[in-house]
Amino acid sequence: MGIKLPWRSPRRRHRRAPAVWYQYYATVHATACEVCLRHHGEIYARREDAPPLPLHPDCRCSLLEFPAEELSYYEEHGRRMRERAQQELRRRALFRRAREALAQDALSEALDLFRESVQIDVYEEEIEALCREERAALRRSPEAARRLRDLFLRAYRWKFDLDKYRHMPEGMRAARRRHGLETIRACFAPFVVEEA
Numbered sequence: 079m080g081i082k083l084p085w086r087s088p089r090r091r092h093r094r095a096p097a098v099w100y101q102y103y104a105t106v107h108a109t110a111c112e113v114c115l116r117h118h119g120e121i122y123a124r125r126e127d128a129p130p131l132p133l134h135p136d137c138r139c140s141l142l143e144f145p146a147e148e149l150s151y152y153e154e155h156g157r158r159m160r161e162r163a164q165q166e167l168r169r170r171a172l173f174r175r176a177r178e179a180l181a182q183d184a185l186s187e188a189l190d191l192f193r194e195s196v197q198i199d200v201y202e203e204e205i206e207a208l209c210r211e212e213r214a215a216l217r218r219s220p221e222a223a224r225r226l227r228d229l230f231l232r233a234y235r236w237k238f239d240l241d242k243y244r245h246m247p248e249g250m251r252a253a254r255r256r257h258g259l260e261t262i263r264a265c266f267a268p269f270v271v272e273e274a
């Protein structure tokens with residue numbers, strides 16, 4: 079399989095397989111800290127093997143207990159969880175680099191990086207922070223501001239079609255989509271001059 083699970087290490091070998099196991103759940107979101115994301119999906123044979131929760135103030139992580147018979151299901155699930163956490167870390171790095179490029183007026187580089195980041199996901203909180211903190215750069219280039227706003231609006235329109243939001247009821251997805259689109263328009267309004 080090639081996946082190295084923590085419980086396979088000799089240090090943690092047990093004489094008898096435990097009846098219940100534990101899986102680490104972080105909230106994969108723009109506000110989740112990197113440390114928590116790195117544990118997302120990990121499996122432990124004993125509660126003591128897991129990091130002590132909460133890891134920090136406002137930590138939203140939890141341990142899910144599951145029966146030994148379901149280990150292979152949770153291993154498979156854990157693999158997808160780790161992939162998702164890795165993707166979020168990659169998305170953040172892209173978004174951060176995009177902001178740096180924007181601040182330095184490297185506009186086409188910034189747009190490329192933002193485009194790559196929204197292919198993974200897009201968060202309205204980050205867009206609000208961007209419009210607040212990179213105000214000067216956005217003022218300098220209304221054209222870049224307009225293209226950026228349109229990129230975020232487009233991304234936000236299909237955000238809730240992503241697999242990870244499938245569990246959300248349709249009404250809630252529609253409401254959150256509407257809210258996000260309004261927020262993005264409002265954030266960019268001071269920088270974008272609409273054509274008459």
Ligand SMILES: [Zn+2]
Nearest residue numbers: 111114133137
């Ligand atoms: Zn954390």
